[in-house]
Amino acid sequence: MxxxxxxxxxxxxxxxxxxxxxxxxxxxxxxxxxxxxxxxxxxxxxxxxxxxxxxxxxxxxxxxxxxxxxxxxxxxxxxxxxxxxxxxxxxxxxxxxxxxxxxxxxxxxRALRRARPARGVEATARVAAAAQPAADAAQPQAATAADAAQPEAVDERRxxxxxxxxxxxxxxxxxxxxxGVLASRQRPVITRIALPVRRELTSLHGLTIAQLSDVHVGNFMDAERLDELRDAMNALGADLHVVTGDLLDHHVSQLELSTRLLRGLRPARGETFFCMGNHEYIAARSADAGTIVKGLEEAGAQVLIDEAREVRLGGDRLWMGAIDYPSRGRSGEAARRPLRDGLTRALGQMRDDGAPRVLLSHHPGTFVQARDLPLPFDLMLSGHTHGGQISLGRIGEYELTPLLAAAHYHNGLYEHRGRRLYVNAGAGGWLPVRINCPPEITLVELVPA
Structure with a gap:
C-alpha cells in the first residue's frame, strides 16, 4: 500500500x-x-x-x-x-x-476496592458480627427517629x-x-538568543540571523497573513534569514504564495537559507521534489540539502549548513540519504577553523545524533513541533503539551556539552489555535565570547 x-x-x-x-x-x-x-x-x-x-x-x-x-x-x-x-x-x-x-x-x-485482600474482608465481617447485637437493640430507636424526621427541603439556590x-x-x-484562535493570528513574538563567537572575529560581532519556520502556506495561512510575517521578518533588519522547513503545507499549488513570501524577504546581507521539511515532501507528491526545490531557489532561497556554504562577512566567515528531512522515500522513489550520513556530509563541509557553524534541521530530534558526532557545530536551528501549540509550561527540558508525546526538544533553547539547539514554535500550525504558545520568529545575535 x-x-x-x-x-x-x-x-x-x-x-x-x-x-x-x-x-x-x-x-x-x-x-x-x-x-x-x-x-x-x-x-x-x-x-x-x-x-x-x-x-x-x-x-x-x-x-x-x-x-x-x-x-x-x-x-x-x-x-x-x-x-x-x-x-x-x-x-x-x-x-x-x-x-x-x-x-x-x-x-x-473501584478495581482496587474489589481487589482488597480477603483477610480484610474477613476482619470486616467479624467486626460486623460483633456489632450486630448493638445494632439490633438500636434499630427501634432509629426507626422512631426516622419516622419523626421530616423530608429535608430542597435548597433551590444551592x-x-x-x-x-x-x-x-x-x-x-x-x-x-x-x-487560542485569536492568538494564532497575532503578530509573531520575537525570541532573541545569543551565540558566543571568538573575540578576534570582529566582523561577526553583532551579526543577526532571523529564523522563520513552519508557515504551512495554505493551511489557514492566506496572502494577508503571509504579508504580516514578511513585514515582521524585515522589520528586524537581520543580516541573514533562514527558513527551517514546512513553508508549504500539502500541495505544489502552494508554491506560488510560498515564493511570494520568499521574494519579499529583505535580509540586510541579501542571503536567505532554506532546509527541507516533511511538508515540502508531502507537497512534492503532487509534483516532485525537484519542482519544489527549483521554485524555492528561483525565489531567492539557497536550499541546502546535506551540505554547507561558507558565508564571507568582512574579513571573517560563518558556516551555514542544513540537512535533509530524515525519512525514507516513498514507494517507487529513491530513499533519501540516511540521517547520520547526511549529518556527516553537511558537517564535514564545515572546516574546523574557529568560525561559527550553524546547522539547519527541520526536525529537532536530529540533535540527538548530531550532538554526539565528532564533527562539531555551535548551533542547530529547528522547528517541526510548533511548540505543541498548546503549552502547559515546561519542567526542565520537558515541554508540557497535550498534543505531543513527552520528549525532549519541543520548544526553546537546549544545550548539550557546548552544542546548542533552538526549536522555533513556528508561524503556522496544524490547527488555527495557539494557547500559551504564540507564533514565533527567532533572532540569533552573534556576540563576543
Missing part, C-alpha cells in the same frame, strides 16, 4: 473516532439541556443539531474522505467558520481529557449553583479555545 493511501486511511479512522466522541458528548449535552429546560424541547433539539454540525463537520469530512476530506474542508468551507470549528475541536479536547482522566481514576479505585458549576468546565474550555 502506498504511503498516501496509508495516511488517508489513518485520517479517515481519526475522523470516525472524533465523530463518535462528538456524538457521545453531544448526546450527554442534549440530555442535560432537556432536563434543565423541559419546556423548550424544540429549541434545545435545534440548538444541539446546529451545534453538532458546526463542531463536528471537520471530523465528518475526515470520516468520509480522510486526508482529501480535510483538504476539501479548507478549500470549500469559509475560513472563519473553519477556524471557529477547529477552535471548538480543541475545546472538545480540553473537556474530554479531564473527564476521561476522572473516569479512569474512578474505575481504578441547586442552581451546582447546575451552573457543571457548565463551568465547558464554558471555560470554549472561551480558552476561542482565545
Amino acid at each position: 502506498r504511503w498516501g493511501a496509508i495516511f488517508g486511511r489513518v485520517y479517515q479512522l481519526a475522523g470516525i473516532a472524533v465523530a463518535i466522541v462528538h456524538g457521545l458528548l453531544g448526546l450527554a449535552l442534549w440530555r442535560r439541556l432537556r432536563a434543565a429546560f423541559p419546556r423548550h424541547g424544540t429549541w434545545v433539539n435545534g440548538l444541539c443539531a446546529a451545534g453538532f454540525l458546526l463542531l463536528a463537520h471537520p471530523a465528518l469530512f475526515m470520516a468520509v474522505a480522510g486526508w482529501s476530506g480535510l483538504r476539501a474542508l479548507q478549500r470549500h468551507v469559509p475560513e472563519p467558520l473553519s477556524m471557529a470549528s477547529m477552535g471548538l475541536q480543541v475545546a472538545l479536547l480540553l473537556v474530554a481529557l479531564p473527564l476521561a482522566i476522572a473516569a479512569a481514576a474512578r474505575a481504578a479505585l 441547586r442552581r449553583v451546582v447546575v451552573a458549576a457543571t457548565w463551568a468546565l465547558p464554558a471555560a474550555a470554549v472561551a480558552v479555545s476561542m482565545g
Whole structure:
C-alpha cells in the first residue's frame, strides 16, 4: 500500500473516532439541556443539531474522505467558520481529557476496592458480627427517629449553583479555545538568543540571523497573513534569514504564495537559507521534489540539502549548513540519504577553523545524533513541533503539551556539552489555535565570547 493511501486511511479512522466522541458528548449535552429546560424541547433539539454540525463537520469530512476530506474542508468551507470549528475541536479536547482522566481514576479505585485482600474482608465481617447485637437493640430507636424526621427541603439556590458549576468546565474550555484562535493570528513574538563567537572575529560581532519556520502556506495561512510575517521578518533588519522547513503545507499549488513570501524577504546581507521539511515532501507528491526545490531557489532561497556554504562577512566567515528531512522515500522513489550520513556530509563541509557553524534541521530530534558526532557545530536551528501549540509550561527540558508525546526538544533553547539547539514554535500550525504558545520568529545575535 502506498504511503498516501496509508495516511488517508489513518485520517479517515481519526475522523470516525472524533465523530463518535462528538456524538457521545453531544448526546450527554442534549440530555442535560432537556432536563434543565423541559419546556423548550424544540429549541434545545435545534440548538444541539446546529451545534453538532458546526463542531463536528471537520471530523465528518475526515470520516468520509480522510486526508482529501480535510483538504476539501479548507478549500470549500469559509475560513472563519473553519477556524471557529477547529477552535471548538480543541475545546472538545480540553473537556474530554479531564473527564476521561476522572473516569479512569474512578474505575481504578473501584478495581482496587474489589481487589482488597480477603483477610480484610474477613476482619470486616467479624467486626460486623460483633456489632450486630448493638445494632439490633438500636434499630427501634432509629426507626422512631426516622419516622419523626421530616423530608429535608430542597435548597433551590444551592441547586442552581451546582447546575451552573457543571457548565463551568465547558464554558471555560470554549472561551480558552476561542482565545487560542485569536492568538494564532497575532503578530509573531520575537525570541532573541545569543551565540558566543571568538573575540578576534570582529566582523561577526553583532551579526543577526532571523529564523522563520513552519508557515504551512495554505493551511489557514492566506496572502494577508503571509504579508504580516514578511513585514515582521524585515522589520528586524537581520543580516541573514533562514527558513527551517514546512513553508508549504500539502500541495505544489502552494508554491506560488510560498515564493511570494520568499521574494519579499529583505535580509540586510541579501542571503536567505532554506532546509527541507516533511511538508515540502508531502507537497512534492503532487509534483516532485525537484519542482519544489527549483521554485524555492528561483525565489531567492539557497536550499541546502546535506551540505554547507561558507558565508564571507568582512574579513571573517560563518558556516551555514542544513540537512535533509530524515525519512525514507516513498514507494517507487529513491530513499533519501540516511540521517547520520547526511549529518556527516553537511558537517564535514564545515572546516574546523574557529568560525561559527550553524546547522539547519527541520526536525529537532536530529540533535540527538548530531550532538554526539565528532564533527562539531555551535548551533542547530529547528522547528517541526510548533511548540505543541498548546503549552502547559515546561519542567526542565520537558515541554508540557497535550498534543505531543513527552520528549525532549519541543520548544526553546537546549544545550548539550557546548552544542546548542533552538526549536522555533513556528508561524503556522496544524490547527488555527495557539494557547500559551504564540507564533514565533527567532533572532540569533552573534556576540563576543
